[in-house]
Amino acid sequence: MGGKNKATILVIDDEHGIRQSFKMVLKDDFNVLLAETGAKAIDVFTKNSVDLILLDILLPDTNGLDLLKKLKQIDPNTEVIMVTAVKEIQTAVTAIKLGAYEYVIKPFVVDDVINTINRALEKNSLVREVTYLRKELERYHPFEQIIGEHEEMKGIFELVSTISDSEGAILIQGESGTGKELVARAIHNLSPRKNHPFVVINCAAIPGTLMESELFGHSKGAFTGAIQTTVGKLEIANHGTVFLDDIDTLDTSMQAKLLRVIQEKEFERLGTTKVIRIDVRFVAASNQELKDLIENGDFREDLFYRLNVFPVNLPPLRRRRTDISILLEHFLDLYAKNTGKPAKRFSKKAIKVLVAYDWPGNVRELQNLVERSFTITKGNMIHLKDVSMFNIGRRTSKEAPLKEAVSSFERDYIRELLESVDGNRKKAAELLGIHRNTLLSKMNELGLK
Ligand SMILES: Nc1ncnc2c1ncn2[C@@H]1O[C@H](COP(=O)(O)OP(=O)(O)OP(=O)(O)O)[C@@H](O)[C@H]1O
Ligand SMILES: [Mg+2]
Structure with missing residues (x-):
């Protein structure tokens, strides 16, 4: 029928x-x-x-x-x-x-x-x-995507849960790639504002002159090139969260204007006098210490205190090394799932080296490394040699003879490994699985001090 x-x-x-x-x-x-x-x-x-x-x-x-x-x-x-x-x-x-x-x-x-x-x-x-x-x-779990079992990370999860409910501004500081944006989104998703917009304002990417119109919007003809009325990001974010990314790059005149909005919760579109009231929560992020910028006169102290109602400081990866292997595994699983390919594992030796590495680019660098290694490795075991972190053959042209290529790789590899363990040769030799004397003669041979 x-x-x-x-x-x-x-x-x-x-x-x-x-x-x-x-x-x-x-x-x-x-x-x-x-x-x-x-x-x-x-x-x-x-x-x-x-x-x-x-x-x-x-x-x-x-x-x-x-x-x-x-x-x-x-x-x-x-x-x-x-x-x-x-x-x-x-x-x-x-x-x-x-x-x-x-x-x-x-x-x-x-x-x-x-x-x-x-x-x-x-x-x-x-x-x-x-x-x-x-x-x-609602089912989406804000912390499911944020990996961390180190005590410092647990403390951050707790802090984030507590402050999500309130209204005060949040300042997230931490090195590049430590997860500032991830945390900002989690805060929004845990907050009563979760069904309203999460609007990112990328202070570093928007040139100073356009910043004002980006934030406040403008009426048609407000300035040369304003061919139509545009609604600013602040208005779009009404009832939601505004994420001010890379706030440290904001120039001082914009800092003053932003301060006013945060205090008054109102502003005017460029070219108009009508006051627009908004209800938004501000979350800002910086990978520079704002305190240092204040000392140099590059950041307004009053704006800092306005934003820093709840400070969240994300530790660099090298300060929570126990999370490294967990993150490696997490991203391996993620890429296997996303590509539909069979699961892969890092060899024990590779993990050892990666845990000892200092990760200046933090989780982002680690994530990129896992993606590259996952992609280029054929089998299901990723060995140290497949880990392309050490920029294999950075100075090697395609025509270079094999021996030259290998030496070049070894030179870069050992140098960076040594840097990652602060020049500790004993540790480097251990990580390489060779005797310390072998390492010393290798270094001699390669012209490494
Ligand atoms: N604890 C974590 N668990 C899982 N993934 C993470 C974690 N921290 C960061 N990431 C991932 O690392 C990448 C970088 O994170 P994010 O963009 O939040 O860093 P950021 O601190 O904003 O960096 P930047 O200052 O360079 O903008 C993202 O892909 C993010 O998903
Ligand atoms: Mg970011």
């Missing part, structure tokens, strides 16, 4: 002729159910999955509006289209206020009815999709 993918429509009308004509018109494209009274309608509706209802306003046993309310109580997601005579239009309008989607007037034009039905079903599927996505978002 009725195709599984067809939407199901329930027609509620006391006139046999009307029910049959709806059935005729609709049966090719929809599964059609019929009910002649309110009682029958409730019965059919509770026993079937119905996508849309065509409801006659005048029924013998009940008032169409009362029935509409009952149906909406049973399932508010089912769209209802009222069927009405001209003299009942006022009631139809009331029905819309009660949640009906639309009304059609008898005698109806078939195409109009079908169009209205299709629009209602389309809206309905969008609403369902949004509801679904909202649920998904």
